[in-house]
Amino acid sequence: MHTVISREPSGTGLRPVSDSGAPAGEPRVIDPAGLADEVSTDESSQVRWTWDDTNNWYPALLAEGVRVDRAHDLRLAHAVLRTSVLSARTALAEAGPGAWDRLVPVPPPGGPTAAALLRPDRHPGAEPLFDLGEIAAPTTRSGTDRNSRREGDERPSGPDAPSGRQGNGETLDPAAELAAQLAALKDSTEPGRLRLLLAAESAGALAAAEMHHAGLPWRGDIHDEILTEALGPRPRPGLRPAKLEALAHRIREAIDAPPTLNPDSHPDLLRAMEYAGVGARSLRKWELEKLDHPVIAPLLEYKGLYRLYTANGWNWLDTWAPDGRFRMEYVVGGVVTGRWASTGGGALSLPHNVRRAVTADPGWTFVVADAAQLEPRVLAALARDERMAAAGRSKDGANTDMYAGIVATGAVESREHAKVGMLGAMYGGTTGVSAQVLPRLARAFPQAIDLVERAARAGERGERVTTRLGRSSPLPGDSWAAVQGSAFDEDAGADAQSRARSQTRSWGRFTRNFVVQGTAAEWALCWIASIRRRLWAMGEASAGATPGLAPVPFDRRPHLVFFLHDEVVVHAPAALAEEVTREVRAAAEEAGRLLFGDFPVDFPLSVAVTESYADGKG
DNA sequence: ATTGAGAGCGCG
DNA sequence: AAAGCGCGCTCTCAAT
Secondary structure: OEEEEEEEOOEEEEEEEOOOOOEOOOOEEEOHHHHHHHHHHHHHHOOEEEEOOHHHHHHHHHHOOOOOOOEEEHHHHHHHHHHOHHHOOOHHHHOOOOHHHOEOOOOOOOOHHHHHHOOOOOOOOOEOOOOHHHOOOOOOOOOOOOOOOOOOOOOOOHHHOOOOEOOOOOEOOHHHHHHHHHHHHHHOOOHHHHHHHHHHHHHHHHHHHHHHHHOEEEOHHHHHHHHHHHHOOOOOOOOOOHHHHHHHHHHHHHOOOOOOOOOOOHHHHHHHHHHOOOOOOOOOHHHHOOOOOOOHHHHHHHHHHHHHHHHHOHHHHHHHOOOOEEOOOEEOOOOOOOOOEEOOOOHHHOOHHHHHHEEOOOOEEEEEEEEOOHHHHHHHHHOOOHHHHHHOOOOOOOOOOHHHHHHHOOOOOOHHHHHHHHHHHHHOOOOHHHHHHHHHHHHHOHHHHHHHHHHHHHHHOOOOOEOOOOOEOOOOOHHHHHHHHHHOOOOOOHHHHHHHHHHHHHHHHHHHHHHHHHHHHHHHHHHHHHHHHHHHHHHHHHOOOOOOOOOOOHHHOOEEEEEOOOEEEEEEEHHHHHHHHHHHHHHHHHHHHHHHOOOOOOOOEEEEEEOEHHHOOO
């Protein structure tokens, strides 16, 4: 049972729709302010709340203390059904692109991204889901404060935000779209897989909104301590931190450069180094490390600290975690493979050296869980390669390292060879150790290697490939075909041909990786969907909720605070850490079964219970 | 002043 | 050791 929530001229529309897409009751229009009550009283009946974009509705509900169990995000679902080969022969996919294809993700409210997206110059050709015309235009930001939070950034959201109409005047009819999607599922070649994918995608959208709402606990004082220790005290605006300034001085001395040399200017620095005879042809870390010259040590140290200062320094702290929480702006399904992306704050590349600032609240703790060697295990299951799966299976409950297991089969000599060999197989490596051991892996695990090879060949032919649950890769763009075509011209030069060949192989590497990375993303989506359901269920009893009274909000129970491709962080009352650990492990088993049924593949986790994220593996 | 590129590095 | 997949972010510099 679905309830479609929509923005109507006279209020918020609620339409009951059966799983077949037929109306299942009288549509109603309610006062937008009453939506939270409506949702919370209906939550017991297992309704799937259906809306255009989760971020248009859910943040406001969370703000009122209402958690949603199940949802259907029409924008995300449409994107999957539009491109999946499993639903290619359905009315939805055969219809031309429409308003639902032009939607862009709605940013979570209250953050810098929401304000930035209101600028009319963003996303030419695409329209945000809210109507620009009805929202006061923010003042244009200057370059220097582009990343700073400001007063007045809040935009209307949830029931107050117009969602029925787009900026270009096209209308979105959520009920009609739901009906089209349910029909597409029914008519697809693998309804079960696609249904699971859409459910997982929408559950992910709920989890992302919840993680944004709760925020990642962030100790600004510890972060400042890390920075001060590494860089010296926070400098006045426009100046370098003391340690960076000192290193800049040493760099100039080592290459006899004038005090005006700015080490941040790559061309200038490279020229000065050439003049001093350092022999560097780039400033890449791993190339500098090969050189022997007095400038190398201070330069490498400078680069490291410079990175910390510019990417995760005091400005970052002010912008992204000013109040003890880092509120990540996840973009669910933001990567072609189905992985999440993020905007702002670099949430998905949080450097290890600042993770010490991620500290649990007093009386609470983190459960940090990481799926060990997720992608090779996914590949083994995807290819139904029993021998590779067996290499990764845990013996007597011990946490088996899959790469060690591969070594134990005798296929390769060392763990390192197993690792780079598998990575090369999944990424399409053609050189070095990875290429050397590939034939041995192919002999030992023919099914698994064959799967990625076939995916690569398909991509090279310009075909789509598809993940376990049905997410298909995009077709190469028009310029791809143009380059291919030009290689077949009568007068095609050698470089046109080699360009075409290199492009072909490159797309093959993309599709080769797509099936593995994309299926791993689906496993992870199922994992967090299961975790969030389990945490909610266990929290009800343990949080001391009283029947008849308002339930304890999700962020006063064990709850997800971070998700990073194959890793989660749960923030939980310390006393519940063991129970949380059990549930997180059970969720991993459940995810494996959902994707691969009874195929005997293990997805072991490494789990740490810790006050600080820095202690949770690395 | 603003914008787009290239370089480089962080994460999985 | 620095190839091969997927991202976001910040810097400089040249073009507008």
